[in-house]
Amino acid sequence: MSPSTSNSGSGMIHCRNVHKTYRAGKTDKIVLDGVDFSINPRDRIGLLGRNGAGKSTLIRLIGGVEMPTSGKIIRRMSCSWPLGFTGGFQGSLTGYDNARFISRIYDKPYAEMRAFVEEFTELGSQLQMPVKRYSSGMRARLAFALSLAIEFECYLIDEVIMVGDKNFQDKCKDEFFEKRTDRALLLASHSLSTVRRYCNRAIVLKNGNATVYEDVNEAISVYEAL
Template identity: 55%
Template sequence: MIQLTNVVKRYPIRGGQATILDHINLQIASGEKVGILGRNGAGKSTLIRLISGAERPTSGTIIRDMSVSWPLAFGGAFQGSLTGLDNLRFICRIYGTSTEDKIPFVQEFSELGKYLSEPVKTYSSGMRARLAFAISMVVEFDCFLIDEIIAVGDARFHEKCQYELFEKRKDRAMIVVSHDPGFIREHCQHASVLVKGKLTSFNDMDEAFAYYNAHSMEIA
């Protein structure tokens, strides 16, 4: 289970502080799939980073009783000067899993061929997303945090990702962040909507979408 209680996140900005997340409460049971809807800049990625533990909340508590992935997103989680393979080795080392047996899968899945031995900073955004997704399937977690990563790549890659994540790992919990209601409806059981730093949870998808649409014009 993951439990967020009264989580607040503020960032210092010129002339004061910006409250990005304002007393967020959220609970995710094992195997549960929750979508978080919010427009650009609503604080979705911040929320995901807090849940992952990469960042700390200004106040409030976050309890993680299951293993939680890092935020699977396009950017981040990789060191640009390292090659794709060295990034894979780094991640295997820090999560304490063996490396060499994972290389064939990453090679095949990412379709990067000889570019796996080139620095990640030379990759295109599509190549980066393929590498990111392939590496994130190498370490197993009870809960995956998915920050829009699936939305990238061509249709075939899209399909492969769907299969790896939503078919093979359908027993896991997932928190999916998106501004695309269709994607959330397809993969999640419940949805929460982030507006102006407040998170409102809905058991019913249609209610969540109605709320999202009604508030989608409001500035975060």
């Protein structure tokens, strides 16, 4: 399916000249027009860009949900599915059923998964409800719990931390920025304070092109000028 779906060994993720075009009626809309960058182990990359700049698209491509129109994405570390408002769940199933499914396909003992999910989400009996009835905050809790339980080497996060309440945001920060400092992170966000505080690099997406900044503050000032 994808050029490399290697799930083992520490390494990097490379995007090589990635293009993505969507068909919109009769015209083609170019969303990404030759994106090149790499994610190193332990990288904390903030992904900035205006609405519709292609942040979510880029994250979906890296996560392997969609395929690039041309170019390559090479994954040399295990990489989460895109954690966002949608996707990754079967809405008609309960939270527990989704946890069981995830634990099966990622080969993780269900008992451990279940304990972790219960503790992290604090959703209690609501885990027995179909996921489609969850609020976006509850969904975000479940998605984070499941992906944290798998222990990926790289997490792809699409905005979603922001929808959570204070308690959830603190938990996420604790898990990602205190406990799991050895993981890589690609964080699409409009929260500049989060990016400034936690990221060591940043990417600004504009007109289908990605510019990588080693200095996060520089990226933020470019983004603010957009």
